[in-house]
Amino acid sequence: MPGDNSREASGHRKVFGIAALSAIWLDRLVEIDSSWNPSSWSLKLFERELANPASRLRGLFAGNTLIGYLCAHVVMDEAHIVSLGVDPGWRRRGGGSELLRDFLRLCRLENVRYVTLEVRASNGAAQALYSGAGFKMAGIRKHYYSDNSEDAITMRHEIA
Numbered sequence: 001m002p003g004d005n006s007r008e009a010s011g012h013r014k015v016f017g018i019a020a021l022s023a024i025w026l027d028r029l030v031e032i033d034s035s036w037n038p039s040s041w042s043l044k045l046f047e048r049e050l051a052n053p054a055s056r057l058r059g060l061f062a063g064n065t066l067i068g069y070l071c072a073h074v075v076m077d078e079a080h081i082v083s084l085g086v087d088p089g090w091r092r093r094g095g096g097s098e099l100l101r102d103f104l105r106l107c108r109l110e111n112v113r114y115v116t117l118e119v120r121a122s123n124g125a126a127q128a129l130y131s132g133a134g135f136k137m138a139g140i141r142k143h144y145y146s147d148n149s150e151d152a153i154t155m156r157h158e159i160a
């Protein structure tokens with residue numbers, strides 16, 4: 001069951017729980033991912049992440065309902081966020097920020113020195129989320145996304 005490690009409740013913000021995910025959440029992960037991802041992940045792909053020792057798959061919970069997730073790879077002192085999504089009905093309540101804060105805490109515990117990611121050039125919401133969490137723009141990868149040839153902005157967070 002998710003641990004209540006959010007202490008950000010104020011105003012419209014809600015207290016969420018965050019926990020490492022297991023196979024019982026696979027169907028729900030696919031459901032959340034397919035709600036926003038044009039190249040959505042299959043159940044097999046999430047299964048592979050669960051089996052990958054480098055992978056960290058963290059779930060955001062409202063009560064016992066999974067409403068978001070973050071997937072990242074950690075190799076030595078580097079981490080790369082490969083996917084992050086919040087159920088459309090639960091956005092703008094602090095959940096995405098909470099997932100990022102949780103992951104950065106985890107990185108500190110694992111002695112990770114920096115975290116990188118790619119985000120679509122058109123995805124202002126995610127860019128604002130990442131900037132707010134301390135990520136800085138690091139570069140541009142031209143035509144990175146195969147579905148529409150969109151550029152990716154690469155972002156990087158140095159862990160103090």
Ligand SMILES: CC(C)(COP(=O)(O)OP(=O)(O)OC[C@H]1O[C@@H](n2cnc3c(N)ncnc32)[C@H](O)[C@@H]1OP(=O)(O)O)[C@@H](O)C(=O)NCCC(=O)NCCS
Nearest residue numbers: 036084085086091092093094095096097119125126128129
């Ligand atoms: C990006 C995403 C994860 C944000 O999740 P969220 O739970 O809504 O994020 P939060 O409520 O913690 O928002 C934190 C900040 O991000 C920014 N933000 C979030 N959504 C935004 C939007 N639609 N427009 C502009 N800024 C936005 C704001 O600065 C916000 O702070 P504020 O609410 O105080 O203004 C969510 O919109 C999502 O799942 N999008 C689809 C998947 C996706 O794009 N993933 C990123 C792939 S790289």
